[in-house]
Amino acid sequence: MAVSTERPILRTKGVGRTFGKFVALNNISAEFSKGAITSIIGPNGAGKSTYFNLLSGALRPSSGSVEFEGRDVTGLPQHRFAHMGIAKSFQITNVFPQLSTRENIRIGLQALVSRYDMWRPRARHTELIEQADELLALVGLWEARERTAKTLAHGEQRALEIGMALASRPRLLLLDEPTAGMSPEETRIMMDLIVKLARERTVILVEHKMKLVLGISDRILVLHHGELLAEGTPSEVRQNEAVKRVYLGQREH
């Protein structure tokens, strides 16, 4: 999907979050373009997860507001975010380990049907099966469809979680450290998947390894000590002196 110049799909205006007296996130204003891959990066403790949780509705901001498609969604309950077209993949997995990959995806779809479309006829069952198989292929798990989820490699499990998150056909997909704990090969496959998914939906991801996201992101936000340190295209961020200082000497990045 080409990056659009229309109004941003998501916007935060001066959002902040405190935990007791501790300021985890301070006054972050940012816009996320529709159709783009935007990465939120920063060293440990920078506030990435806190910001991510504000964007996904898992956490309420202490100040400021969040807008999705021009609508103020600040403080709405989590399930409303999902219903509006925002999905996130969880680091804490919601995969059923004893069931097959395919059954897991079907359950993800079924759960939505019973929640939102109970009035629809049972004939829709066939349609569901087709949708599940499309999702399996999309996330690269077609070959692994009959395997029980617990036998999947770590990278495949993460792909399955993303497949389940896609069941609700979100317009915005939020990914929290999608490559955490992955081998270099699994990481490459996940990065390719993210690029593929972004052709048809907006993707925002949190990552602490800067190098990983430079190649695939349209825009990058850099957080540090709860502040927005820098934002821009990958090359702007790479050349940013403040960013260089923060990442200097961190070998892995």
Ligand SMILES: Nc1ncnc2c1ncn2[C@@H]1O[C@H](COP(=O)(O)OP(=O)(O)OP(=O)(O)O)[C@@H](O)[C@H]1O
């Ligand atoms: N529920 C909480 N209660 C108290 N402090 C918190 C809570 N959640 C986060 N913090 C603090 O807020 C700061 C930012 O945390 P956050 O998890 O958002 O950072 P991060 O950039 O995601 O870090 P990492 O890369 O290590 O996951 C940290 O100092 C953290 O200890």
